[in-house]
Amino acid sequence: MEILFEVKNSTGVITLNRPKALNALNLNMAMQFSDKLKEWEYDNTIERVLLLGEGKHFCAGGDVKSVHLSGPFSKLKREFFSVEYALNLQIKNFSKPFLSIWQGVVMGGGVGLSIYGDYRIVTDSTKFAMPETSIGFFPDVGGSFFLSKIDNNLGMYLGLTGELLQSKDLLNFNLATHYCPENKIDNLINQFIVDGSINNYEIENSSFFTNEKFDFINNNFSGNIHEIFNNIRTLNNKFDIFNKLQHKCPMSLAVTALLINNSSNKSLKDCLEMEYRLSQKMTNRPDFGEGIQAVLIEKHHNPIWKPSSINEIDNNELDKLFTEPIDNELKL
Numbered sequence: 001m002e003i004l005f006e007v008k009n010s011t012g013v014i015t016l017n018r019p020k021a022l023n024a025l026n027l028n029m030a031m032q033f034s035d036k037l038k039e040w041e042y043d044n045t046i047e048r049v050l051l052l053g054e055g056k057h058f059c060a061g062g063d064v065k066s067v068h069l070s071g072p073f074s075k076l077k078r079e080f081f082s083v084e085y086a087l088n089l090q091i092k093n094f095s096k097p098f099l100s101i102w103q104g105v106v107m108g109g110g111v112g113l114s115i116y117g118d119y120r121i122v123t124d125s126t127k128f129a130m131p132e133t134s135i136g137f138f139p140d141v142g143g144s145f146f147l148s149k150i151d152n153n154l155g156m157y158l159g160l161t162g163e164l165l166q167s168k169d170l171l172n173f174n175l176a177t178h179y180c181p182e183n184k185i186d187n188l189i190n191q192f193i194v195d196g197s198i199n200n201y202e203i204e205n206s207s208f209f210t211n212e213k214f215d216f217i218n219n220n221f222s223g224n225i226h227e228i229f230n231n232i233r234t235l236n237n238k239f240d241i242f243n244k245l246q247h248k249c250p251m252s253l254a255v256t257a258l259l260i261n262n263s264s265n266k267s268l269k270d271c272l273e274m275e276y277r278l279s280q281k282m283t284n285r286p287d288f289g290e291g292i293q294a295v296l297i298e299k300h301h302n303p304i305w306k307p308s309s310i311n312e313i314d315n316n317e318l319d320k321l322f323t324e325p326i327d328n329e330l331k332l
C-alpha cells in the first residue's frame with residue numbers, strides 16, 4: 001500500500017508510504033487521500049487528522065518521473081495534476097485540525113499536502129524547498145498562492161531559486177507553526193492523537209538567513225524576470241544567487257516570476273486553476289523531459305534548456321502559456 005490510513009483515538013492518521021521514492025505523491029495516493037478526507041470530513045468520530053511520511057522523509061514532491069514517462073499529452077498528465085490540485089484545495093477547506101510532521105525532505109507536492117493545513121511541525125532534519133525551476137516546471141500546488149503572500153519578496157526568491165529552508169527560517173517566515181526536536185516527535189504525535197494538543201519546544205537551531213541576505217532579497221527580487229536578473233547581475237552579490245539562477249530553466253524562471261507577480265490578490269482556487277493550465281503546457285514542453293532526465297533519471301544535473309537564456313524568451317510564447325485556453329481547464 002502506497003498510502004496508509006488508520007484511526008487512532010478519534011485521530012485520522014495518513015502515512016505516505018513510498019519511502020524508497022521519498023514518498024513522492026502519485027495519482028493513486030492522491031485519489032485515495034482525497035476519498036479518505038471526504039469520508040473523515042463527515043465522520044463525527046474523527047476529530048483531527050495527522051499526516052506523516054514513512055521513513056526519514058515527509059514527501060519529495062509529485063511523482064513527476066511517472067508523469068514524464070507517460071509521454072506527450074498523456075491521460076496521466078491530465079489526471080494527476082487535476083486530482084493533486086483538487087486535493088490541495090480540499091485540504092485548505094477541511095474543517096478539522098490538520099497537522100503534518102515535516103521530517104526530512106519537504107518539497108513541491110509535499111508542501112501542497114501540508115501547507116494549507118493548520119499545523120506544520122519542523123524538526124532538526126527538515127529540508128523544505130519549491131525546487132521546480134530545476135526540472136523545467138514551476139512552483140505549483142498553489143505556489144502562486146502562498147509564495148505571492150510572503151512578505152519582502154521572499155516567496156519570489158524561494159520560487160525562482162528553489163533554495164532549501166531549514167527549521168528556524170521556516171518558523172521565522174511563518175511557513176511552519178511549531179518546532180519539535182527529532183527525539184521528541186513520537187511524544188508530540190502521541191499527544192496530538194490523544195487530545196489534539198501540541199507541545200511547544202524551544203528552538204535552538206540558528207537561522208541561515210543573515211539580515212544582509214534578507215535585505216538583498218527584499219531589494220532585488222521584485223519586477224519581471226529581466227528586472228530581477230538585472231538587479232542581481234549588476235550587484236556584486238556575495239550570495240552566489242546569480243550563478244544559481246543561471247542553471248535553472250529560463251522558461252521556468254520567466255513563468256514563475258510572472259505567476260507570482262500576478263497572484264498576490266488571487267484565491268487558492270483561482271491560483272490552482274491557473275496553475276493547471278500551466279501544468280499542461282509546461283509538462284509538454286521539451287524542457288520538462290530534459291529536467292526530469294537531468295535531475296531524476298540520469299542525474300547528471302546538466303540539462304540543456306531551450307531557450308537557453310531568459311534573453312531568448314519570446315514574450316508571445318510566455319504570454320500564451322498563461323492566456324491560451326486548454327481543452328480540459330480545471331474547474332474547482
Ligand code: QUE
Binds near residue numbers: 021024060107109
Ligand atoms: C525538483 C522537483 C522534484 C525533485 C527535484 C527537483 C520533484 C520530485 C522529486 C523526487 C525526488 C526523489 C524521488 C522522487 C521524486 O525531486 O517534484 O520520486 O525519489 O518529486 O529538483 O520538482
